[in-house]
Amino acid sequence: MKLVVQVRLLPTSVQTAALQATLLACNEAANWVSRVAFEKDVKTNFPLRGHTYRQIKAQWGLGAQAAQHVIKKTCDAYATLKANLRAGNLGRPGSRRYRQVVEKPVAFRPQGAQPYDDRMLSWQIDRRRISIWTTAGRMKDLAFTVPPEQMATLALYRKGESDLLWRDGMWFLNATCEVPETPLDTGPVDFLGIDLGIVNIATTSDGETMAGRELNRIRTRERALRTKLQKKNTPSARRRLKKRRRKEARRAKDINHKIAKHVVTEAERTGRGIALEDLTGIRERVRLRKPQRVTHSSWAFAQLGQFIAYKARKAGVPVVYVDPADTSRTCAECGHIDKANRVSQARFACQSCGFVDHADRNSSRIIRARAWKLWRRGAQSTAPDPPTEPGCGTGRKCSTTASGARCARSGLSVPDR
Numbered sequence: 001m002k003l004v005v006q007v008r009l010l011p012t013s014v015q016t017a018a019l020q021a022t023l024l025a026c027n028e029a030a031n032w033v034s035r036v037a038f039e040k041d042v043k044t045n046f047p048l049r050g051h052t053y054r055q056i057k058a059q060w061g062l063g064a065q066a067a068q069h070v071i072k073k074t075c076d077a078y079a080t081l082k083a084n085l086r087a088g089n090l091g092r093p094g095s096r097r098y099r100q101v102v103e104k105p106v107a108f109r110p111q112g113a114q115p116y117d118d119r120m121l122s123w124q125i126d127r128r129r130i131s132i133w134t135t136a137g138r139m140k141d142l143a144f145t146v147p148p149e150q151m152a153t154l155a156l157y158r159k160g161e162s163d164l165l166w167r168d169g170m171w172f173l174n175a176t177c178e179v180p181e182t183p184l185d186t187g188p189v190d191f192l193g194i195d196l197g198i199v200n201i202a203t204t205s206d207g208e209t210m211a212g213r214e215l216n217r218i219r220t221r222e223r224a225l226r227t228k229l230q231k232k233n234t235p236s237a238r239r240r241l242k243k244r245r246r247k248e249a250r251r252a253k254d255i256n257h258k259i260a261k262h263v264v265t266e267a268e269r270t271g272r273g274i275a276l277e278d279l280t281g282i283r284e285r286v287r288l289r290k291p292q293r294v295t296h297s298s299w300a301f302a303q304l305g306q307f308i309a310y311k312a313r314k315a316g317v318p319v320v321y322v323d324p325a326d327t328s329r330t331c332a333e334c335g336h337i338d339k340a341n342r343v344s345q346a347r348f349a350c351q352s353c354g355f356v357d358h359a360d361r362n363s364s365r366i367i368r369a370r371a372w373k374l375w376r377r378g379a380q381s382t383a384p385d386p387p388t389e390p391g392c393g394t395g396r397k398c399s400t401t402a403s404g405a406r407c408a409r410s411g412l413s414v415p416d417r
Helices: 013-040 045-060 064-087 096-102 148-157 213-232 235-244 247-270 290-297 301-315 359-376
Strands: 002-010 114-116 121-124 129-134 137-145 158-167 170-178 191-196 200-204 209-211 273-277 319-322 347-349 356-358 399-401 404-406
Touching: 002 148, 002 158, 013 045, 013 064, 013 114, 013 129, 013 137, 013 158, 045 064, 064 096, 064 114, 148 158, 148 170, 191 247, 191 301, 191 359, 200 247, 200 359, 213 235, 213 247, 247 273, 247 301, 273 301, 273 359, 301 319, 319 359, 347 359, 356 359
Parallel strands: 191 273, 273 319
Antiparallel strands: 002 137, 002 170, 114 158, 121 129, 129 137, 158 170, 191 200, 200 209, 347 356, 399 404
16 A cells, blocks of 8 residues: 655755755746647647657756656646546536636646656665755755654655655655555454544544544634634734644644544454444535534544544554444434434434433444444445545645545655554
C-alpha cells in the first residue's frame, strides 16, 4: 500500500531562492501547457507532449524530466476535472458552476507542488540530506528533518515520486512509500462496531466513548474569532487570520489520527475486525436547521473513517462497511425498529422490550452485528486505498469521493502517523 512521509526541508537563503524560482517556472509552464491543451482539445500525455515539450525546455529552461512532469501534471488535472464532471461534483451540465469550470483552462497556483522522480532527486537518508534539481542547477546537501518513527519508513520503503511543495513559509517533500500490508491469515473472531458522530466522535461496541466536546468547543471558538477578525478587516486582523488558518483543521486531524490508532490497536489486539457505517452522501441526504448546518459541515467523519481504514489495512485488520439505515432506531437486544426508540441524542429506550442504553453505544452494537452477519455470508474486507492528501498545490481543489478526498494531481496518500 502507498503511504506518504512528509519531510520538512531546511534550505539556506540561497537554496530557498532556487526552490522558489523552480516552482514559479514549473507552474508558469504548466499554465501555458494547460492553455494549449484547452485550445487544441488535446489532454492526453503523449499527443500534448508533441505540442509543448520543446517550447517548455526552451522558454522556461526546464530539464527533460521536469518538462515531462509538467505535461503529466496538466494531463492529470484535466483527467480529475473530467471525473468530477462525470460524477456531478461540479453541478449539473449547463449550471453556472459547471460552465465556470468547463469554459476556461485549468489554472495552477504560482507555488503549486511539483513532482520529482529519482532522476531529479536523490536521498542520503543517513545524513539527512537530499540532492535536488532546480532551474539554477543541481542543489546538493539540502538538509531535511523528519520524525524518528517516519525515518525508518522513509529508509525502508521509499519508492516512486516525491512532491516538492511550499506551505506557510515552509518547504516540504511528500515522499511516496510502498509499505507492505499485513496479510489476513485467519478471519476475525468478531467485529468492533464504531458509531461515528458529532457529540461523540466515535463510540465502540465495547462501550468506549471518544467525546467530541473539546473539539466542538474549539471549533465554536475558532468560528467566533474568524468572524470577529473578518469584520474588523484591519491589516493586523488579516495577519492574524493568515497565521491561524488551518489551525482548526490540523487539530481535528491530529485527534482523528489518535482515535483511529487507538481503535485499530484494540481491534488488532483482540483479533477482531472493524465495522463502520457507509456514510457516503450523508450531507446531501439530510436536511437541517440553519444553526446545525455549520456543525454538520465541519463533521470530519469521512476523514476519521479513512484513517481507521488505512491503518487497519496496514495492520491486517479487516474492515466492513454496513448500511447505516435505522442503526439509531434499532434495539440491540430484540431488534425492534421504531423512531420512538431514540428518545434523545444520548438516550435509547426500546418501546418493545424496555431495553435502555446510551444511543451511540446501542448503534455501535447494531453496526457490529450487521458486519458480523455480512462477514459470515462471505463479504470481504472493503478497506479502501489510503486517502490522498489534499492541498498538494496543483492549483485545483481536491474532490470528495466515496473513499474520501482525491488529489487533483492524483497518486499520493495521506501522511503516515
